Amino acid sequence: MRIALYGRGFGPDYDGLVIEVLRVLKNAGTEIVVYSGFLNDIKRCFSEDIEYHAFNSYEQLKGRADVLLSFGGDGTMLDSVEFVRDTGIPVLGINMGRLGFLSSVSANETLDAVNMILNGNYEVEKRSLLELVGEDERFKGINYALNELSVMRKDGSSLIVIQVFVDDKLLNTYWADGLILATPTGSTAYSLSAGGPIVAPNNDSFLITPISAHNLSVRPVVISDKSVVKIKVDGRCDAYDLSLDSRTKLVNKTLELQIKKADFSFNMVKLPGRDFFEAIRKKLLWGNDVRN
Numbered sequence: 001m002r003i004a005l006y007g008r009g010f011g012p013d014y015d016g017l018v019i020e021v022l023r024v025l026k027n028a029g030t031e032i033v034v035y036s037g038f039l040n041d042i043k044r045c046f047s048e049d050i051e052y053h054a055f056n057s058y059e060q061l062k063g064r065a066d067v068l069l070s071f072g073g074d075g076t077m078l079d080s081v082e083f084v085r086d087t088g089i090p091v092l093g094i095n096m097g098r099l100g101f102l103s104s105v106s107a108n109e110t111l112d113a114v115n116m117i118l119n120g121n122y123e124v125e126k127r128s129l130l131e132l133v134g135e136d137e138r139f140k141g142i143n144y145a146l147n148e149l150s151v152m153r154k155d156g157s158s159l160i161v162i163q164v165f166v167d168d169k170l171l172n173t174y175w176a177d178g179l180i181l182a183t184p185t186g187s188t189a190y191s192l193s194a195g196g197p198i199v200a201p202n203n204d205s206f207l208i209t210p211i212s213a214h215n216l217s218v219r220p221v222v223i224s225d226k227s228v229v230k231i232k233v234d235g236r237c238d239a240y241d242l243s244l245d246s247r248t249k250l251v252n253k254t255l256e257l258q259i260k261k262a263d264f265s266f267n268m269v270k271l272p273g274r275d276f277f278e279a280i281r282k283k284l285l286w287g288n289d290v291r292n
Contacts, residue, residue, distance in 0.1 A: 002031040006080050007071035010041035018045040026050050028118045062087050077102040078245040082142045090124045092269035101188045126265035127185045133258040145244040146266050147186030152178035152241040165230040178211040196220040231257040
């Protein structure tokens with residue numbers, strides 16, 4: 001089996017865990033492939049008898065891994081989209097952070113999770129992505145988002161006017177600080193903070209969630225992910241912030257955005273005995289209601 005390791009900003013606190021993971025992978029005869037940026041953080045954890053290869057791009061990873069282990073938080077998982085893209089490589093998120101909806105395996109569960117993967121005891125859960133059509137240059141070809149696409153007013157500028165069209169039909173004109181177009185996966189991220197609903201990941205839908213709308217009657221809307229969404233920004237601003245997950249660019253307000261569901265999915269490793277609703281109860285502390 002071929003396992004890729006990915007992470008970022010990794011300190012020495014988890015050296016022991018990484019050493020144990022490497023030992024398990026070596027004993028199983030696994031081919032190890034490590035992201036070069038992550039390798040700089042964990043090189044000290046490799047003993048001389050552990051062989052590995054490095055990758056630094058999507059092209060170098062493609063066809064060289066069966067599963068990717070993402071060490072970090074949800075942001076690290078989102079960053080892994082750049083390297084996985086349409087390869088179909090399933091990703092397991094190992095949570096070294098706090099909340100972690102995507103990175104569902106805690107540090108103390110890691111070794112059990114790795115052994116399950118090595119034994120083939122896991123499923124693959126497909127998550128939809130957004131694709132920003134025709135924007136290869138601005139985002140260097142990584143014009144996809146696992147969580148959301150958002151448009152936001154620049155710091156200190158007045159609110160922006162956002163026209164949203166669904167399949168060329170006007171949905172609404174929003175006077176707001178911004179707007180979020182989210183996938184079901186992203187429904188527990190920025191959209192949730194802005195008052196959007198939680199949507200189970202197997203739903204075929206997009207969420208349109210305004211940010212601090214000037215009209216209090218405006219509410220989030222759920223639409224089919226088969227729809228094509230167009231966004232036009234106007235107002236006193238000359239530019240606005242456009243984000244795909246954690247990647248943000250300043251764009252001129254004359255740019256009309258067109259977004260659709262990507263033609264491929266992001267594959268997540270799903271371990272036995274875990275489900276989305278359990279994660280929601282745990283992460284949002286719903287089970288802490290004393291009446292339960």
